[in-house]
Amino acid sequence: MEMIYCDSAASTPLNEDVIAEMTEISSSIFGNPSSIHKFGQESKAIIERARFNIANLLGADLSEIIFTGCGSESNNIAILGLLSKGDHFITSSYEHPAVLKIANELENNGIEVSYIKPTSNGVINPEDVKKNIKPNTKLVSIMYVNNELGTINPIDAISKITKEQGVIFHTDAVQLIGKKSIKLQDTNIDLLSLSAHKFYGPKGVGALYIKQGVNLKSSYMGGGQEKDLRPGTENIVGIHGMSIALQKSMETIDEWSEKIKNYDNLFLENLDKLDVRYTVNGENRISGILNITFDEISSQDLVIALDMQGYAISGGSACSSGSVKASPTLSEIGMDEGLALKTVRISFGKNLTKDNIIDLSNSISSIIKNQYVSENENS
Secondary structure (H helix, E strand, O other), X not given: OOOEEOEOOOOOOOOHHHHHHHHHHHXXXXXXOOOOOHHHHHHHHHHHHHHHHHHHHHOOOHHHEEEEOOHHHHHHHHHHOOOOOOOEEEEEOOOOHHHHHHHHHXXXXXXXXXXXXXXXXXXXXXXXXXXXXOOOEEEEEXXXXXXXXXXXXXXXXXXXXXXXXXXXXEEEOOOOEOOEOOOXXXXXXXXXXXXXXXXXXXXXXXXXXXXXXXXXXXXXXXXXXXXXXXXXXXOHHHHHHHHHHHHHHHHOHHHHHHHHHHHHHHHHHHHHHOOOOEEEOOOOEOOOEEEEEEOOOOHHHHHXXXXXXXXXXXXXXXXXXXXXXXXXXXXXXXXXXHHHOOEEEEEOOOOOOHHHHHHHHHHHHHHHHHHHHHHHHHO
């Protein structure tokens, strides 16, 4: 049975061109980039070409891009590199654990943290950020796209406020990059995190944009690579793969955005035709991520039943979907626990066809109806 993957918000398969490029590099380039001989300089050239390419695609200067091991590490470097005892940090209460766990730890180390709750529609109100800024506020970190809901936060408005107040602004843009275009030189964003495996690149590599003039202290000790912010021998193959993956994603971004939007609509329209009772959570959502509550079945039962029929979806974010308890993100937007435990995340990717989308909605309808029949027989 062929499995149909509908969990692209968790991770994406490698682009075939990326596989070919990484294979070629891994079989021919092996020198340490810090070495001054020819082998080392060949490796260094691969890294710097990737840095130039990624910077160009994001509308940044190449000096503003450092390479990391993932989006979570980028978040750590950005936040821990700025804050010290006595500072005030503002973030949202529905961030990825890579930000929330840092915030919790900072509170234990003399840093004041304010958590902004999202609205019931799943977005952060810029005025709530403004009201929480104090004289000692050093950093605001708000995710660009929520990883469970797919809701897009008003980052332009929030970062405009932080700039006016003289506060540095960071955004976790892991769920945005590769799905929408951005020109960082035209924004008020000071720090931005991204991760290759969300846009058909390899796992184990990410990047951090650091606007010129923003100075971070290092949280690591080592060889001094990446401006001493991420010391250690660079992942040449992964960095090259990320560069190619982002380039390929950006080349087809308009076409793909329209296609994935049509997939969302097709899926929901077919559920309507099948009389499936559901609610899509969140407004102003990025295409391709659907957070859906199905009234008549638990998320755990639906995920397992679909897996047995050849479909992979998620019971929440990949970082918490192994748990049966209600998602903290859903709790933060005011959803009660009973409904939260009936909520799944379905995220469409480039591997899918229209037939896959229709078949998935048909399978969901069939599973729910079969459960209803089974429950009546047992009552």
